[in-house]
Amino acid sequence: MxxxxxxxxxILEALVREPSHGYRIAQQIKExxxxxLDFKEGTLYPALHKLExxxxxxxxxxxxxGRPRRYYRITKAGRxxxxxxxxEWRELSRAVTTILGEA
Amino acid sequence: xxxxxxxxRQATRGLSKDSSAQVRTEIHEHYESAxxxxxxxxxAAQEADRSALAALGDAATANRQYRRVLLTSSEARMLREGNxxxxxxCSRSLVKWLLAAVPVAALWAAAALYLAGEGLIxxxxxxxxxxxxxxxxAPYLPVYxxxxxxxxxxxxxxxxxxxxxxxxxxxxxxxxxxxxACVWQFAWVEWTRNSIRxxxxxxxxxxxxxx
Numbered sequence: 001m002x003x004x005x006x007x008x009x010x011i012l013e014a015l016v017r018e019p020s021h022g023y024r025i026a027q028q029i030k031e032x033x034x035x036x037l038d039f040k041e042g043t044l045y046p047a048l049h050k051l052e053x054x055x056x057x058x059x060x061x062x063x064x065x066g067r068p069r070r071y072y073r074i075t076k077a078g079r080x081x082x083x084x085x086x087x088e089w090r091e092l093s094r095a096v097t098t099i100l101g102e103a
Numbered sequence: 104x105x106x107x108x109x110x111x112r113q114a115t116r117g118l119s120k121d122s123s124a125q126v127r128t129e130i131h132e133h134y135e136s137a138x139x140x141x142x143x144x145x146x147a148a149q150e151a152d153r154s155a156l157a158a159l160g161d162a163a164t165a166n167r168q169y170r171r172v173l174l175t176s177s178e179a180r181m182l183r184e185g186n187x188x189x190x191x192x193c194s195r196s197l198v199k200w201l202l203a204a205v206p207v208a209a210l211w212a213a214a215a216l217y218l219a220g221e222g223l224i225x226x227x228x229x230x231x232x233x234x235x236x237x238x239x240x241a242p243y244l245p246v247y248x249x250x251x252x253x254x255x256x257x258x259x260x261x262x263x264x265x266x267x268x269x270x271x272x273x274x275x276x277x278x279x280x281x282x283x284a285c286v287w288q289f290a291w292v293e294w295t296r297n298s299i300r301x302x303x304x305x306x307x308x309x310x311x312x313x314x
Contacts, residue, residue: 021132022129022132022133023132023133023136023137026133027140039160040158040159040160040161040164040165041133041137041158041159041160042110042114042130042159042160042161042162042164042165043160043164043165043168044133045126045129045130045133045165045169046165046168046169046171046172046173047168049169049172049173050171050172052304053172053301053302053303053304055304067132067135068132069132070128070129070132
């Protein structure tokens with residue numbers, strides 16, 4: 001399913017519970033959407049870098065199973081952005097549902 | 104060359120050395136995890152490689168997206184070598200003060216020329232003084248916060264345009280091509296710096312990005 005433009009919000013949502021690395025974020029989005037939101041994983045990292053440049057997430061070096069990994073965690077500004085995104089999405093979703101329900 | 108190497112070569116095309124290394128590391132980590140997961144799910148090694156690579160998607164698309172958020176090689180070069188405002192004003196204090204005196208001397212010369220009836224030349228000299236003033240004093244102005252820097256850049260461009268219009272007078276539009284030739288390099292530098300500003304967090308901005 002095409003969900004262009006919502007990937008940054010989904011990444012923030014995935015990070016709100018705990019810091020994570022790129023692969024786990026990608027799997028989490030796919031699993032939580034029950035496979036509906038399938039995306040090319042090569043596009044995940046540019047989105048993560050953009051969020052980092054905007055100060056919405058920050059990264060640090062970590063280790064998983066003895067392997068060094070780059071972890072990402074949401075910042076305070078990121079939580080604020082996520083709250084705004086959620087509200088916008090609910091509004092948009094309600095409006096579209098109303099229109100489609102009329103059809 | 105493996106499929107992953109080929110993917111990485113395409114995805115990192117045009118990126119700076121550091122950006123390229125960063126992409127290689129993160130994609131390698133990702134690929135290894137995807138491959139491992141596929142093997143744990145019972146896939147053969149070759150099939151695991153194929154599915155991990157397919158999951159990454161199109162390398163050209165990734166390259167376009169990476170170039171929007173990570174420094175390209177030309178931007179990295181500009182960051183290394185592009186502090187030309189500060190380089191123009193030499194670090195030796197005597198030369199610094201001499202250079203700072205040039206715009207002031209030019210303004211005095213313009214006043215003398217104007218009084219001598221050489222209005223046209225005086226206008227050109229004033230324009231030159233404004234441009235030199237912007238160039239020589241910029242590194243010493245208190246503009247090293249994002250909001251002040253934005254104001255300074257706006258003022259700089261307005262002053263530059265005004266100086267050029269002043270120099271060419273009523274013929275400014277007629278000599279549009281010449282004006283364009285004068286400012287294109289400044290415009291290109293500004294364009295590239297804007298791109299770098301979007302890609303680097305403010306905490307990592309070098310001084311020239313504020314100018």
